[in-house]
Amino acid sequence: MSSLPEKLTYRPEIDGLRAFAVLSVVAFHAFPELVSGGFVGVDVFFVISGFLITGHIYENLDKGQFSLAEFFARRIRRIFPALIVVMASALAFGWIALLADEYAQLGKHISSSAAFVVNFVLAGEAGYFDNAAETKPMLHLWSLAVEEQFYIIWPVVLWFAWKRQMNLLAVTAIIAAVSFTLNLHFVELEPAETFFWPIGRFWELLAGSILAWLLLYRSDFLIHSTGRFHKILGSSNLISFVGFLLLACSVLILHDGACFSICLGTHSDIRDINDYT
Numbered sequence: 001m002s003s004l005p006e007k008l009t010y011r012p013e014i015d016g017l018r019a020f021a022v023l024s025v026v027a028f029h030a031f032p033e034l035v036s037g038g039f040v041g042v043d044v045f046f047v048i049s050g051f052l053i054t055g056h057i058y059e060n061l062d063k064g065q066f067s068l069a070e071f072f073a074r075r076i077r078r079i080f081p082a083l084i085v086v087m088a089s090a091l092a093f094g095w096i097a098l099l100a101d102e103y104a105q106l107g108k109h110i111s112s113s114a115a116f117v118v119n120f121v122l123a124g125e126a127g128y129f130d131n132a133a134e135t136k137p138m139l140h141l142w143s144l145a146v147e148e149q150f151y152i153i154w155p156v157v158l159w160f161a162w163k164r165q166m167n168l169l170a171v172t173a174i175i176a177a178v179s180f181t182l183n184l185h186f187v188e189l190e191p192a193e194t195f196f197w198p199i200g201r202f203w204e205l206l207a208g209s210i211l212a213w214l215l216l217y218r219s220d221f222l223i224h225s226t227g228r229f230h231k232i233l234g235s236s237n238l239i240s241f242v243g244f245l246l247l248a249c250s251v252l253i254l255h256d257g258a259c260f261s262i263c264l265g266t267h268s269d270i271r272d273i274n275d276y277t
Contacts, residue, residue: 021045024251037254050208090137102135109138116148119196126192149198176206
């Protein structure tokens, strides 16, 4: 791979996207009827994560400094201190607030969260007889589990492809296309598994990976494409506003039954799935 013509630097707009994602998810749970599509904040997070982590890997590969051991050590140092606090707090809360069987389930969720496989556990529990979301303090960690599974698999895939001098953009696009196709195929057959399992979510993170590749290796293409929008809309500020408007529309117009109503049948079941957002 050729040397990097561009470098990933601090981008304030990413902090803005993070804030938008957090606020949309919080607003969805606080005002589900008003902010019916706020769950898309999780998808925004996935794209951001794929963009940042893949850009970091590309830069280190090109410098000849990439180390799988160092990469995983950095992830552990970043994730586990806060995760341990959350798990300890959940155990203390559960001891006071939960029934015995609910507290036993919490223990299973905490152990699986520590191993970053809680999304598989939650997928197996989803259904008519599942406990209420309010009794699962760790349920929000399903998305962290998906991200960490991506962080375990994707660096190895990129490192292998880079060593074999393969086209990294093509590899990324093919895997993303397979993940997206499987998502579409199984969303009606296995909706809970499609929601929770990484295979149906990796395409979102890989969308960010593709953006990272374009920024680092084809910035001229992005500049040219942006120039076309400049001619149409007149300024970069207006382009940013249009992007924000599209995100805002997705939060306000989409609803939790839009994608799952056919396969799940009832609105209550749909709500059970989206309670995990």
